Amino acid sequence: MAARTSARNFSMPVAVFPEPSNHSQGILMKYASKLFALALLSATAAASDDAYQFQHSFQGARAVYTSTNAADRNEILVYRRGDDGDLRPSHRVDTRGRGTGAALGNQGALALSKNGRRLYAVNAGSNDISVFAIGGSRPVLVQKLSSGGEMPISITLHDDLLYVLNAGGAGSISGFYVGDERRVHPIPNSTQPLSGSATGPAQISFNIFGDVLVVTEKMTNKIVLYDVVEGVAQAPQVRDSTGMTPFGFAFDRHDNLIVSEAFGGAAGASATSSYELDGAAYPLEAVSPSVNVGQTAACWVVVTRNGRYAYVTNTGSSTITGFRIARNGALTSLNADGVAARTGSGSAPIDVAASPSGKFLFALSGNVGTISGFRIRDDGSLRYVSRVDGVPASASGLVTH
Numbered sequence: 001m002a003a004r005t006s007a008r009n010f011s012m013p014v015a016v017f018p019e020p021s022n023h024s025q026g027i028l029m030k031y032a033s034k035l036f037a038l039a040l041l042s043a044t045a046a047a048s049d050d051a052y053q054f055q056h057s058f059q060g061a062r063a064v065y066t067s068t069n070a071a072d073r074n075e076i077l078v079y080r081r082g083d084d085g086d087l088r089p090s091h092r093v094d095t096r097g098r099g100t101g102a103a104l105g106n107q108g109a110l111a112l113s114k115n116g117r118r119l120y121a122v123n124a125g126s127n128d129i130s131v132f133a134i135g136g137s138r139p140v141l142v143q144k145l146s147s148g149g150e151m152p153i154s155i156t157l158h159d160d161l162l163y164v165l166n167a168g169g170a171g172s173i174s175g176f177y178v179g180d181e182r183r184v185h186p187i188p189n190s191t192q193p194l195s196g197s198a199t200g201p202a203q204i205s206f207n208i209f210g211d212v213l214v215v216t217e218k219m220t221n222k223i224v225l226y227d228v229v230e231g232v233a234q235a236p237q238v239r240d241s242t243g244m245t246p247f248g249f250a251f252d253r254h255d256n257l258i259v260s261e262a263f264g265g266a267a268g269a270s271a272t273s274s275y276e277l278d279g280a281a282y283p284l285e286a287v288s289p290s291v292n293v294g295q296t297a298a299c300w301v302v303v304t305r306n307g308r309y310a311y312v313t314n315t316g317s318s319t320i321t322g323f324r325i326a327r328n329g330a331l332t333s334l335n336a337d338g339v340a341a342r343t344g345s346g347s348a349p350i351d352v353a354a355s356p357s358g359k360f361l362f363a364l365s366g367n368v369g370t371i372s373g374f375r376i377r378d379d380g381s382l383r384y385v386s387r388v389d390g391v392p393a394s395a396s397g398l399v400t401h
Contacts, residue, residue, distance in 0.1 A: 016240065026077075033271030036350075062401060063090065064353070064362055064371060065111055065139075067121050069396040075122050076132065076139055077391065081400065085360045085373045085385040091138040092316055095130035098122025100151075101394050103366075104220065106156035106167070107203040107248035107300050109352065109397030116356075116401035120162065122152040124396075127252070129155065129176075131162060131184055143184055148174025148191055154203045154397075158210035161231050163190075165204035165215060169196045170239040173204055173215065173226065187231055195222050196239045202247045202299075207277055208255050216246040216259065223259065223275075223284060242273045242289035248300040251277075253307030256329030258313040260298040260312050261290060270298035272312050274329040288331040293321055293338025300351045304358040309380040311340065312364055317340060320363060322380050334380050341382040343372055351398040360385070 027176040042337055062081040067074055073169030074095040079087040104124055113121045119132040129147050131254040132139040149166025156163050162184060164178040189190055200219030207214065208227075213233055221241045226233040243261030251260050255277050271290040278285055296316030303310045303325070310323045310331070322340035323331040334340050341363075343349045347366040354360065354376070361374045362380060373386035 028201040029108055036040055036052075039194050045268055048277060055283055062245050062355070064390065064398070064400040065110055065112075065119060066351075066364055066371065066395050067095070067099065067397050069101065069104065069109070069394040070102030070392065071099055071122065071394075074099040074121070074125070074130075076119065076121060078139060078397070079371065081093075081355070081360075085375055087362075087373060087386050087388045088372060089388060092134065093139050093141065095121050095123055096126050096141060096144050096204050097130055098119075098125035099396070100122060100125045100395060103394070104153045104167075104396050105200065105202060106153040106165075106396065108156060108165075108205060109164075110399045111155045111157045112401055113157060113329045115386040119399070120157065121397070122147065122164065124151050124153055126165075127152065127166075127168070129184070131376050133182075140184065143187065145176075145184060145186075148172070148176075148186060152163075153201070154205075154378065156205040156213070158240075161187075161210065161228070162205070163204055163206070163213055163233065165201055167201050168192070171199055171201055173213065173233060175231065177231060182276070183229070185215065187264055189357050190232050192226055192233045192236055195220055195224050195236060202283045203249060204250065205251070207257075208251050208253065211278060214249065214257065216241075216249055218245050218247060218262070220245065225284070235239070237286045242275075242286050243271045247298070248312075250301045250310065251311070252303050252325050252329060254327060254329065256325070257284065257299055258286065258303060258310045258323075258325070258329070258331070260301050262299050263295045263299045264317075267296050267316065267317055268292075268294045270295055270314060270316070272298055272301070272310070272323065272331060274325070274331050287329040289321075291331050291333065292332045295319055295321055295338045298348070302354045302361070304376065305356055309334075309376070311352055311354070313343075313352045315348045315350055316337075317364075318344060318347045318349065318365075319359070320352070320374075322382065324380060340380075341384065344370075345366065347372075353398040353400045355400050360400075361398060364395060364398045366391060366393045371398070
């Protein structure tokens with residue numbers, strides 16, 4: 001297939017964010033039982049109305065999650081999400097692990113099960129993973145286990161398979177099986193290397209079918225693919241990124257891969273590429289290579305559930321770029337200048353998440369301690385709706401249900 005780019009001739013309204021204040025013995029059995037066998041805790045909390053405890057039952061509540069990544073004690077911050085996209089601080093829960101206290105240069109520090117009843121978090125400073133049950137008054141820690149390597153920074157889930165990207169040491173990926181007894185077990189022989197050492201990995205994720213794992217490497221400008229057979233990741237297949245510093249990525253509903261390219265943070269140079277994941281050997285064939293819209297440090301990517309739109313946060317520009325995604329994965333910027341929304345001067349957004357309904361988009365800006373919310377209109381344009389403050393600068397990961 002010949003690589004092709006798409007015209008960028010659309011112009012849409014720009015959502016402007018108000019200026020922030022300062023501030024897996026054995027693999028057990030492949031797909032033995034699904035997560036619906038999980039027995040979850042259910043309770044009603046009666047709590048004071050301080051910053052992290054409001055009187056409400058959390059079961060069924062829509063929420064946004066991030067982690068503090070604090071060096072002394074990593075915590076999950078929970079924000080209740082209203083029907084209108086408004087966020088309210090709800091709880092903070094100890095992971096019983098440690099973060100690094102500094103930016104991880106990653107995407108995917110948190111992962112939610114499809115039904116929203118399990119939350120998985122990496123503890124980059126203590127080399128482990130925390131597992132939470134969601135369904136009572138607050139997320140409840142049910143397990144903590146080794147990540148199978150050093151400095152876990154990204155985690156991905158597909159049905160009952162869980163894989164972690166470890167950035168420390170030589171770098172590796174390791175797999176786990178989520179059993180029907182709700183425990184997470186390491187998968188033997190699932191640990192695989194990256195393309196080499198000092199690769200600067202950013203993210204790991206399954207494709208939509210769960211038979212391929214993808215890892216981006218910022219320092220090598222490589223995209224690494226792993227065939228997954230009976231739950232076990234096979235030897236890495238290394239591909240060149242079409243642009244420099246491939247960072248965050250997401251798959252659309254047709255299994256096309258959308259990847260941000262930070263281009264080393266050079267002003268106005270960042271881009272976004274799309275690829276077709278094709279064939280038994282899983283080559284990557286560029287569909288829209290390095291679409292540049294004049295923004296800086298494009299890093300984090302999310303695709304709406306309906307697969308129509310992708311959004312990329314530009315850390316260096318404090319903006320969000322929106323793309324329309326064609327069935328073949330071709331990208332078209334929603335705005336000629338690449339600005340679908342502004343998150344505030346100096347806000348430097350570092351992660352992004354879309355609600356399962358596809359109605360809301362949330363952006364994390366640890367630099368100024370905020371999570372901002374936007375309504376996703378039918379045409380893909382964004383409208384600012386909410387903001388919460390007080391998020392630590394070291395925060396990492398953003399998921400919502």
